[in-house]
Each structure stands twice: as C-alpha cells, then as structure tokens.
Amino acid sequence: GAVVSQHPSWVICKSGTSVKIECRSLDFQATTMFWYRQFPKQSLMLMATSNEGSKATYEQGVEKDKFLINHASLTLSTLTVTSAHPEDSSFYICSATPTSESSGNTIYFGEGSWLTVV
C-alpha cells in the first residue's frame, strides 16, 4: 500500500544550528503535503501546507522564516528548522494524499521525526 516515509526518525542538534527533515511519498505523487508538530502528551497541530512548485502556506503563529518548507518534487517535501532552540524540540509528522485521488479522503502519515535540540 501507499507509504509516506520520513527521515530522519530521530535527530539531535545543537542550539543555533539548522536541521532538515524529509517527507517522501514512496509510491504515489502528492501535490500537497502537510506538516504537523506534536509536543509530548499533546495533540497534533498543523504547521503548514506544503505545495509542490509554490510557496508553503503557514498556519497562524508559525514562523515561516524559522520553519522553511520546500516541495520541489511531487514526492518530496522538506522541513528545515533554522536556528533551532530547545523549545523547538518536538515530534514532527507529515501527511500526504495521492494527487490522483478525486477526493481528499485518503491521507497517509509519515512515521514522524523526533527532534531534540540541546
């Protein structure tokens, strides 16, 4: 079946550095992908909508200059956390829906990426 893969699964970085997380749709094309953030014991909060070939759409309160999203191909979206700080430590999850689907009710989630900023 359809699979969405995230890499890396775990990453530790030093405060002030940048880290990139990849989200790939392995056997389907996805014009749109979504990035969510989940703090420990909390729900998933939508950060942004990643659009292939155009700028991402950010949710209110999410800093677009801090969380850079690039969707350069129909199977890959990347989230770069720039100048990371300990408060950015979180579980980041992406989702994707096959472009070929007429309705958007099939949503596949990646396995998630744990980011720890020390």
Place this chain on the structure above:
Amino acid sequence: AQSVTQLGSHVSVSEGALVLLRCNYSSSVPPYLFWYVQYPNQGLQLLLKYTTGATLVKGINGFEAEFKKSETSFHLTKPSAHMSDAAEYFCAVSTGGGIKLTFGTGTQLKVEL
C-alpha cells in the same frame, strides 16, 4: 472553522470490556471524520473514517464508529478491549473533502488485566 472535542484525556478499561472513546465535532459544512491510533514513539495509523454514506463505519482491529449528525458526534467503540489496544487515540475532522485535518486533543486508552 472546524473543531474537535474529545471527552476524557484518559480512559481505563479492563481487558474484555467495552471501549468507548468520545468525539464531538463542530463544522459548518458536512465533515469527513477520522479516528487515528498512535503507539508510543510512532506515527499515526488510520483506524477508520467517515466520508459519506453509511453512518456506521467499521475499521481495523475490531473498532467501529457511528456518525450522528444530530449529536455532532463520532464516538469510537470496540466490544472487547485487548491489551494491545493500549495507545493514544485521536479524532480528526476535515471539511469540504479537504485533506487538512484538525485533531482533537487525544485520549489515552489504558487496558488493565
């Protein structure tokens, strides 16, 4: 705007007992409704979804949910809990056939012997 409310952040049941996880939604247009399960340190797995048609939806692992428009509810049930059901469960809604989800705050299910 759409929203989801999950009543009870923690639910504890005995193995073999009925599981009932509550979800109410708010939406100005017909919603699509989802239940996801998350095991520790893992991503989300779709349990079931309602889009249109039959209001009683059957999912994986013996779970089912019923869409009740009059009550704006989409409660998740399972007749007999198993130890492996212990996990975090999230209800989510999207509207207009969209793929952008709004999640509830989650319910941690504990299954005791």
